Amino acid sequence: MMKWFGRKPSAESAKERLQLVLIHDRTALTPAEMTALKDELLAVISRHVEIDPDAVQIQLEHDGRTQRLLADIPLRSVSRRRAG
Amino acid sequence: MTAHVITISSGKGGVGKTTTVANLAVALAADGAKVVCIDGDIGLRNLDVVMGLENRIVYDIVDVIEGRCKLRQAMIRDKHLTELYLIPAAQTRDKNAVSPSDMTRLCNELRPEVDFILIDSPAGIERGFRNAIAPADRVLVVTNPEVSAVRDADRVVGILEAEEKRQTGLIINRLNPVLVKQHDMLSANDVLDLLGIQLVGIVPEDEGVIVSSNRGAPVAQDPKSRAGQAFRNIAKRIRGEDIPLMEFGRQDGLWDRIQKMAGGRKA
Secondary structure (H helix, E strand, C coil): CCCHHHCCCHHHHHHHHHHHHHHHHHHCCCHHHHHHHHHHHHHHHHHHCCECHHHCEEEEEEECCEEEEEEECCECCHHHHHHC | CCCEEEEEECCCCCCCHHHHHHHHHHHHHHCCCCEEEEECCCCCCCHHHHHCCHHHCCCCHHHHHCCCCCHHHHCEECCCCCCEEEECCCCCCCHHHCCHHHHHHHHHHHHHHCCEEEEECCCCCCHHHHHHHCCCCEEEEEECCCHHHHHHHHHHHHHHHHCCCCCEEEEEEEECHHHHHCCCCCCHHHHHHHHCCCEEEEEECCHHHHHHHHHCCCHHHCCCCHHHHHHHHHHHHHCCCCCCCCCCCCCCCHHHHHHHHCCCCCC
16 A cells, blocks of 8 residues: 555656556567667667767657667767867 | 457466356346356365356366266256356366367357357466367456465466457455555555556455355346446446446545544554
């Protein structure tokens, strides 16, 4: 029942956990495969542009019944690179 | 007549598929439709006891498919509703006694004679499930607001998408409004968000469902039951009527009245 010791309500945990599980079920991508995908993606992109690996966010999201891979990959500024 | 074939499925067992089939069948037939239910769970026959027809079985679906009797002979008429029939599952055979094309052929033979064919799918996503969805015009996925049931329902919806069964609908069964209010149960909206398919109805948890299946008289026949009302509403929606969802906000159950008297929680 409720928020003992400030814990989040159990329905909220259920929803958050299910959101993650369903995305992986639907795409048949394990968390390990997802990590490999991220690493390879970053390697390819770094070959062409300079990126900040720590600022990169790549995740699966769902909208109704469709899944999408969302990648937010900030590029390091070109002028700075030239100057350096 | 050309029957509408509706399969009730879930993935997970024990979420209330059989109860749903029995209640929708009773509600549709009480509204004047001619309905045939088919128990698709070969080897684990159940729909007969829930409907209270277990003592009338002579032939079953495998007898029809293997030519030991005519389709008519395996159709058991309900005790009260003269336009409601059950084709029972075989109890001594296994699911491999029936193929998806057998089910399609059987339903095609029935289609000209009835309004609705309701198929009770077995749990799981294997042969019996494939048999049950093969002839379906529409598949209703039953789930409970609970992590394992929602996950399995999602698997079923994924398979239906892959099979290009476009007409799918969701029934959320055994919702406990008090737990939802306490944020200790997924709400109907949570489940809908997660599964992303059309909602056909919400059935509240109701002890009357157990009492009625003890008696073999589906709760849809009880005018006072909330679950019965929810099933009757779903039946009307299946017939194309625009029936608003039941309101679970205001509760007048005993527990709520006790809470109110105790000056407890807000509604």
